[in-house]
Amino acid sequence: MSNPIQYLTTAAEVQHAADILRTAPRIAIDLEFDDMRHRYGRNLALIQIFDGQTPYLIDPLPLTNPAHDLEPLFAILRDPAVEKVFHSCKSDILLLDEVYGVHVRHITDTSVQYTLLAEADNNISLGRLIQAELGIEVDKGEQKSNWLKRPLTEAQMQYAANDVLYLFELADRLRDKLAALGRTHWAEEENAALEDVRYSRDERxxxxxxxxxxxxxxxxxxxxxxxxxxxxxxxxxxxxxxxxxxxxxxxxxxxxxxxxxxxxxxxxxxxxxxxxxxxxxxxxxxxxxxxxxxxxxxxxxxxxxxxxxxx
CATH class of the missing domain: 1.10.150 (DNA polymerase; domain 1)
Known part of the structure; x- marks a missing residue:
């Protein structure tokens, strides 16, 4: 059972959480962002992180200078010593690159892992994957929420936490399946390639x-x-x-x-x-x-x- 959700809204709270997280061997991470739905451009709305004990919801909107105030966290994302477990991470790492110039290192993507099993859908959602692999049904009713609206509701906060709470268990289960098929090196190569994903502006x-x-x-x-x-x-x-x-x-x-x-x-x-x-x-x-x-x-x-x- 994990600790209660920690909702962080100040630079001091982000720094304190980063001091804890940088000692973890791995973190589960997800982003909520708005992509031209409620405001102009691509806007980061929430960062969810789980270290195996505590789910953190880091809110960039109240921060005075998000790029500066989030830097302690970004330093962890750049650190190859800390594994970052995502599900379907390309949109997230492209946003981090585009908006903040952050290049994430040491990525494990559960979507990549599942695809390499070649069992079924190559574009499975996190909710369906959790249900298929762990037998747990999570509420995805907040998926199309306005994540830029404040205050966040309790339902939004629980939805956001669920996006990271099961990633370690999923990654371990899928890693074992890939090992049994002799495909571990496939996953390692595909995940390593994600480090080179960069945002490029479309001129037309x-x-x-x-x-x-x-x-x-x-x-x-x-x-x-x-x-x-x-x-x-x-x-x-x-x-x-x-x-x-x-x-x-x-x-x-x-x-x-x-x-x-x-x-x-x-x-x-x-x-x-x-x-x-x-x-x-x-x-x-x-x-x-x-x-x-x-x-x-x-x-x-x-x-x-x-x-x-x-x-």
Whole structure:
């Protein structure tokens, strides 16, 4: 039976926990973060750690300077002497790299272990894996919670703790199964490769939008610049881009571009901020005739130089 959950909200508490955790041979870890659902960008909302005795929930939101205040913990994540047990860790380690420049060392990923057993689903959730391997059913009802909202509920805190409480037992059980199959070295190689995973910025994120298949090739530059303007407004408002206007509206606006200020004011589904200066004027400056069919170029047309000039 583990100790009660420790909910940490100050730099001093983080430092005290790190002093304890750095002596552990291994820690189980998970992150809760918001990825363009409630705020702009990828925002760390919670760090869960279990050392075999105590589950820690480390809340970065109340910290005065999270990058500085979390450094004692980040030092442990970088330390190859301490094993870090995750489940499906790529999103977590990419966020740590992108936001904090932290490169995690000595990783064991239970998802990797399970995949190498080649028993069934290659993308099994933690809840299903706990049930399949340990016979324990955990409540996953808080999975889609708003993890940036405070205070956290008791249900959220228990959900978050459950994400790390069973990882040691899972990792040990799966390690034994892999050893019986002679696949231990496979897992070691795959887990070691995770240390080299790095975040890389997508210079043309608009090409990942499904809506690009609903436009003509010559309309892609306009599609791109509407995407970039939406992103600019979303960043200013600290809201996800879909709250500025929905993804499906992007190709619709390109195919039937409003031609003047009044048409933009009447356009449906746009955030009110877009219908006020300076953004309204910037939208009105867009003209499909000003774009030439060069979808691969990254420079902005002269008619939308406001984007590079900062509006």
């Amino acid at each position: 994120p608009y090409l990942r939008m499904a809506g690009k298949y609903r436009i003509l090739p010559q309309e892609l530059p306009l599609f791109r610049d509407l995407y970039l303007l939406r992103d600019q407004v979303a960043r200013q408002l600290d809201r996800p881009p879909y709250m500025v206007f929905a993804n499906e509206r992007l190709p619709e606006l390109v195919r039937d571009l409003p031609r003047n200020l009044n048409a933009w004011k009447a356009a449906r589904g746009l955030h009110p901020e877009l219908k006020r200066p300076p953004y309204l004027d910037q939208l009105a400056a867009l003209s499909a005739e000003d774009f030439v069919p060069t979808p691969s170029r990254l420079c902005l047309p002269s008619s939308v130089a406001f984007l590079s000039a900062g509006g």
